[in-house]
Each structure stands twice: as structure tokens, then as C-alpha cells.
Amino acid sequence: MTEKKGAVIKGIILKVKDIMTKGVKTIAYNKSIKEAAENMLKEKVSLLLVVDGSNKPIGVVTRKDIAFRVIRKSESPEDVMVAVIMSAPVSTINENLSAVELGKFFGEKKYKRLLVENDNGELAGIVSTTDMLKAVANNKI
């Protein structure tokens, strides 16, 4: 039982900010989803933050959004703008949330990743089930 308690404590002490990836890759709203797909593979990410002409975030586009949209609608990926398939508004969580709370949230909302905000409401990074898996693999949880 002591061991189990230890695990719970580790998961509560460990915060989102300890496991997240800092910074988020962006793409302009008027780029094609083919370009978005190329960027995702090059940067090894599954989400891009969509920004408007003044670099302000207006949504997100994910690997899943692109894969499903293109194949199911039989559209040419060069002809579809990122803005057409992006999701908005963007859900975020606070960087001081615990790993256990994050895991619960992923389960309830069926999310695979979330954008992270600091206490000042600024975008700090992104956290995913991959980051969680790495934390488990490295004995942090």
C-alpha cells in the first residue's frame, strides 16, 4: 500500500509544466492543408496552432482533422485552406495542473493533447499523451 500511495503522490506533485513541450508550432490560416501535413511530418508534431495575418492564434489543426477531411471528402489537399478545417475556439489548461488531473481530463474529454497556459494566461506550450507516456517510461510517475 505504501508503494501505491507513493505513486499517487508522484502523480500529484508532477505538474503539466514538468512534462509539456515548450512552444507551439504555428501555421498561417491561408496555407493549404498539404503544407500543414508537410510541416507536421517535418516537425514531428500532430497539432499546429493556426494564426491570422497579425500572428494572433485563431484555432488549431490536427493530424486527425487533415487525414479524415481529405480522405472522407475526396478533396485535393492543395485546394483546402487550413482555416476551413481548423477547430476553434482553442481549449487550454493551466501549467500547474497535476499529471493525475491531466490524465483524468484526457479521459473525460477524449483529448490526446492540450495547449498549456501559464498563470498570466500566456501560451506556454503543449502537452499530449506522448508526454505522459514518456514521463511514465522515465519513472517520473
Place this chain on the structure above:
Amino acid sequence: MRVKDIMSKDVKTCKLDDKISDVSREMTKYGISMLVVVEKDTPVGVITKSDVATRVVGEGKEPNDVKVRDVYSAPIRKIYAMSTIELFANKLHARNLRNMVVFDEDEKMVGVCGTTDILKLVAEGKYV
């Protein structure tokens, strides 16, 4: 285009009694999101990153104490190698999945396939 044209033939597996800490290391090592759970050479389900995040970490469990059998997803998520990728994408979408296990017409497991494989197709301009 068929699932067999874009799938990965290298299937990584684990057993029901493997520890979550060990399968997490395995998935991280290979940079993959899912392992196929095999019992007596038969695929019985999958264990995914989401299973670890939500059913182990999210429930405050110790990854060293939890086994694959306690948290894996079953039954197996099956798609056939000869299925079109349109059917595949529709199945993924309808079931809110990212990956499925590929079988041939003799019900033999031959690969795994997911949204990343479709993304590659889009990025390489092979799907028009």
C-alpha cells in the same frame, strides 16, 4: 488505394502480464502510439498511449503495479489489408480511433495502420 499500400508491416506486440512501466518504455523507444496485445499468438486487443494516460496516470495508479490486462482496449480494432483507405478513414472517424490492426483474408495479422500513414500520403501529394 488500399490499406496494404500505406500500412506498417512491423507490428510491435506485448503480453497481458507485461507491466505498464515496461510497455511505456517500449512505445517510447519505438516512437509508436500502440502495441498489439497477444495471448498465445492470438491478437486480443491493443494498449495505447491514451490507455496509459487515462486509465493508469489519470486514476493515480502506480505504473509498476499495473499490468496490461488491467487497462488494455479490447476487442481488437480490425481492418482488412484489402480495404480501401476511404473505408479505413471512415472507420477510424466513426470509432474515434487513431490506429487499427490490419489482417489479411486468412485472418492473419499483417500490420498496423493509422492517421500518421494517411498524413504521409497527403504530405507526399499521393492522394489527390
